[in-house]
Amino acid sequence: MTRATPAPTQLARDEExxxxxxxxxxxxxxxxxxxxxxxxxxxGAIVEQRIEPGLVLLEGxxxxxxxxxxIPVRKAFELLHAxxxxxxxxxxxxxxxxxxxxxxxxxxxxxxxxxGLEEGNATIHIPSESERIHDELEQTISxxxxxxxxxxxxxxxxxxxxxxxxxLREVLSRLVDRGLVDKSTYASWRVAALTxxxxxxxxxxxxxxxxxxxxxxxxxxxxxxxxDLRRRLxxxxxxxxxxxxxxxxHLHGALLARHPNHKLVGMLQQCQMPWLIHSTFDRMFPQSxxxxxxxNCRQVIDALWDGEYERAAQALQDYLAQARKRAQLQLKVxxxxxxxxxxxxxxxxx
Amino acid sequence: xxxNMPELRVLGTSVTLTEAMRRRAEQDLGLRIRFEVLDxxxxxxxxxxxxxxxxxxxxxxxxxDCLWPTGALQPIDIGRLAHWDEVNALPKTGRITxxxxxxxxxxxAMRLYVQADGTLGGTPASRISMLPLTHNADSFVYLPxxxxxxxxxxxxxxxxxxxxxxxxRAALQADAAIGALDAALALQAxxxxxxxxxxxxxxxxxxxxxxxxxxxxxxxxxxGFWGNYxxxxxxxxxxxxxxxxxxxxxxxxxxxxxLDYRLACPREGYRAWYGGLGISSQARGDTLDAAYRxxxxxxxxxxxxxxxxxxxxxxxxxxSREHLRxxxxxYWYAGLPAAEDLxxxxxxxxxxxxxxxxxxxxxxxxGHIAVWNTVMDEHNYLVRQWATLLRRARPL
Numbered sequence: 001m002t003r004a005t006p007a008p009t010q011l012a013r014d015e016e017x018x019x020x021x022x023x024x025x026x027x028x029x030x031x032x033x034x035x036x037x038x039x040x041x042x043x044g045a046i047v048e049q050r051i052e053p054g055l056v057l058l059e060g061x062x063x064x065x066x067x068x069x070x071i072p073v074r075k076a077f078e079l080l081h082a083x084x085x086x087x088x089x090x091x092x093x094x095x096x097x098x099x100x101x102x103x104x105x106x107x108x109x110x111x112x113x114x115x116g117l118e119e120g121n122a123t124i125h126i127p128s129e130s131e132r133i134h135d136e137l138e139q140t141i142s143x144x145x146x147x148x149x150x151x152x153x154x155x156x157x158x159x160x161x162x163x164x165x166x167x168l169r170e171v172l173s174r175l176v177d178r179g180l181v182d183k184s185t186y187a188s189w190r191v192a193a194l195t196x197x198x199x200x201x202x203x204x205x206x207x208x209x210x211x212x213x214x215x216x217x218x219x220x221x222x223x224x225x226x227x228d229l230r231r232r233l234x235x236x237x238x239x240x241x242x243x244x245x246x247x248x249x250h251l252h253g254a255l256l257a258r259h260p261n262h263k264l265v266g267m268l269q270q271c272q273m274p275w276l277i278h279s280t281f282d283r284m285f286p287q288s289x290x291x292x293x294x295x296n297c298r299q300v301i302d303a304l305w306d307g308e309y310e311r312a313a314q315a316l317q318d319y320l321a322q323a324r325k326r327a328q329l330q331l332k333v334x335x336x337x338x339x340x341x342x343x344x345x346x347x348x349x350x
Numbered sequence: 351x352x353x354n355m356p357e358l359r360v361l362g363t364s365v366t367l368t369e370a371m372r373r374r375a376e377q378d379l380g381l382r383i384r385f386e387v388l389d390x391x392x393x394x395x396x397x398x399x400x401x402x403x404x405x406x407x408x409x410x411x412x413x414x415d416c417l418w419p420t421g422a423l424q425p426i427d428i429g430r431l432a433h434w435d436e437v438n439a440l441p442k443t444g445r446i447t448x449x450x451x452x453x454x455x456x457x458x459a460m461r462l463y464v465q466a467d468g469t470l471g472g473t474p475a476s477r478i479s480m481l482p483l484t485h486n487a488d489s490f491v492y493l494p495x496x497x498x499x500x501x502x503x504x505x506x507x508x509x510x511x512x513x514x515x516x517x518x519r520a521a522l523q524a525d526a527a528i529g530a531l532d533a534a535l536a537l538q539a540x541x542x543x544x545x546x547x548x549x550x551x552x553x554x555x556x557x558x559x560x561x562x563x564x565x566x567x568x569x570x571x572x573x574g575f576w577g578n579y580x581x582x583x584x585x586x587x588x589x590x591x592x593x594x595x596x597x598x599x600x601x602x603x604x605x606x607x608x609l610d611y612r613l614a615c616p617r618e619g620y621r622a623w624y625g626g627l628g629i630s631s632q633a634r635g636d637t638l639d640a641a642y643r644x645x646x647x648x649x650x651x652x653x654x655x656x657x658x659x660x661x662x663x664x665x666x667x668x669x670s671r672e673h674l675r676x677x678x679x680x681y682w683y684a685g686l687p688a689a690e691d692l693x694x695x696x697x698x699x700x701x702x703x704x705x706x707x708x709x710x711x712x713x714x715x716x717g718h719i720a721v722w723n724t725v726m727d728e729h730n731y732l733v734r735q736w737a738t739l740l741r742r743a744r745p746l
Contacts, residue, residue: 025452039588100675148734196727197553232451285420287401328727329419329469335730336416348738 005012012170014046037124039079041117046085050116051096054103056088058093061110067123069162114305123164133161134171141180144277144342145194146334148350152189154183156345179270191346196331202271203324209268209315210320213256215299218309220258226305233298245282248296249275251319255304281330284337293322356636357382358644360396360409363390364578365597366484366625367540370695371656379647381640383565389577390525405637406644407480407628409704411441411458412527414479415725416626418461418470423628425464425477430642433649436666441624442483444472444718453719455549458482458624480626481645484662487620487715488533488596489708491604491611496592506614508532509540510593517571521585524575526736526740527723531621532595533563535720539618556728560735567742574746575739579603581746586611589746598661604692619720658682659694663712685711697700 045051057077059070066073069226077094080086086094089105108114112122137157144150158168170187175181179202182190184248192198230241232247239247252275261263296319303312360367367385376383386404386529387462388396394413396403401422406493417423440446444457446645463475464481468618470479490511494501501623511520511532523529524598534551537543543557543560566572576582583603585591596613604611627648629641637668647653658661658678664670671679695698726732 074361098659121467146730146734148731149739193731195553195731281419285398288421290421325469326419329415332415332725332727333398333417333419335725335733336391337735 046114455724
């Protein structure tokens with residue numbers, strides 16, 4: 001997934017719009033869309049008097065109604081206040097009132113009806129909401145996998161991310177496709193535990209499918225991409241850890257993705273354990289020595305460049321055999337990591 | 351301002367890092383030496399995550415599985431080791447004598463030599479991962495008078511640790527690579543479980559073992575889990591523990607408290623471990639030279655004798671024999687009855703005259719190994735599951 005880089009003038013306007021907002025993702029256009037939508041809906045409801053004058057508006061409950069985080073709600077409140085539709089008062093939140101209007105603050109439950117909105121139709125669906133959940137959920141689960149077996153509590157996750165069940169399940173399904181989450185028909189969602197067995201099983205599948213996939217995918221690869229990979233792998237200075245990680249990631253992803261059999265590609269994408277161990281290990285212990293696999297990577301890329309796909313497949317087979325040994329060693333080291341504080345929607349199974 | 355005397359920082363556990371050792375090393379070597387003493391798991395974690403915090407790592411061979419891949423230690427050049435040729439067959443081949451059975455699990459030989467590709471293995475090479483030093487065959491310690499109906503039997507067994515007769519009076523070592531093995535040996539000995547390879551537990555075996563242990567915990571079998579020998583001693587002296595995992599230095603405390611204790615020679619065999627010294631990958635120049643001097647000092651005779659008085663063997667025993675009285679050598683190594691009262695490193699009597707070491711001689715004990723302390727394939731999973739047991743444990 002790529003995000004478009006906003007044009008310079010747009011960036012300047014965004015900077016005017018507000019300070020860097022932690023937790024508020026999506027490109028600047030989408031961020032503006034959210035608070036703008038909230039502003040418009042509340043404005044309409046206030047102007048058409050569908051909201052009780054004096055109603056106290058609070059960020060949290062209003063965010064819940066709209067299905068967003070508090071940040072766009074806060075922005076909408078500020079704009080409505082600037083327009084004179086909301087007032088501050090001697091208490092928390094904003095009053096629905098014009099400046100100087102005499103009203104009693106009404107602290108009522110804030111649901112869709114109180115905000116003059118249609119029941120069941122209030123939630124703002126913006127496609128990148130699920131992207132935001134996806135990234136955070138994926139990262140949290142990648143970490144949790146190290147620490148044992150966990151169930152995912154749907155209700156608690158919905159609460160945590162402030163999304164509805166449909167959006168959550170959509171993201172969880174995508175994580176099932178990536179091998180991070182398990183789901184059998186009637187059982188709950190479970191984090192796929194990072195075990196030596198699970199890693200070995202992924203390598204078993206990779207050994208069977210990846211070289212075969214590379215034979216077919218190789219001829220379809222973009223020459224420019226290959227040229228760039230070659231250049232980086234043969235640079236005089238050995239690649240830095242981050243760089244090496246990105247290069248290796250290609251062997252697990254991009255190089256295999258051009259295979260015409262999408263089911264096959266899907267199965268390969270489910271075999272993420274090897275990659276997860278390596279990238280977690282690399283992140284935690286960046287100073288670890290790692291020369292042998294660099295040579296394996298070079299051999300794969302060189303063979304692809306030379307158009308010798310059988311040789312490339314064999315080189316990938318060799319890489320996988322080495323990577324398997326490495327993964328077993330790395331997994332043991334991960335046992336020293338202190339248990340991370342995990343969110344409430346991950347429930348330890350014992 | 352340049353320091354004239356380099357300071358060596360040694361990271362390790364209470365197994366070997368005693369004040370007596372530190373002072374003698376400073377005296378003999380003319381160096382300043384600082385010990386950082388942590389429980390095994392914590393020492394391992396610190397070595398991995400703060401690699402600039404130590405010059406020497408004094409720990410078990412099995413912890414190399416968690417350390418070596420991170421590049422925390424540098425290979426040791428055998429050519430700089432003054433007494434390498436005196437190191438006996440046990441760490442080099444995994445057996446004390448050619449006829450001895452190979453214990454299951456991580457015998458140190460498999461992690462001793464640095465191979466051409468930088469990984470560790472048993473094929474001899476010119477560089478090693480750690481200098482093999484102290485080692486022992488551990489079992490459990492118990493108070494015969496506390497549970498006579500069980501403990502009066504002639505054959506001692508690991509199963510006693512989980513016997514209902516010991517409810518509320520049993521304790522285990524807290525490290526998953528050690529205490530969990532004691533528990534596994536106990537479950538197997540008692541017929542509650544049968545493992546495929548006790549030194550390399552599978553996922554279902556771990557789940558089943560943990561379920562059984564949690565059940566036992568519910569019925570209050572365990573008084574506690576300890577990480578150092580001082581806590582171990584306290585549990586037995588003050589907290590009513592009658593049977594527990596054993597670390598040798600605790601016997602001085604038991605003796606001082608007047609406890610009538612016994613070390614078991616279980617019919618199922620011992621749980622063995624091998625310790626050594628590794629050098630930080632960041633040690634250079636004067637520090638590196640000092641590190642090698644410290645390594646060689648450990649094999650120079652006196653340290654091995656001091657360790658013997660704590661119940662540990664050393665990798666080149668004959669040199670330490672010169673620093674032991676005949677009666678000490680006969681008891682600690684030859685398995686003969688103590689011809690006189692024997693004193694520990696603190697000068698107090700630790701072995702009364704007439705005692706015989708459990709299991710007999712060095713060769714007998716190290717030839718009766720059921721399993722080595724091991725970091726298994728599913729070690730990470732075991733550690734996380736084991737943590738549940740520890741979280742629910744009674745405070746020490």
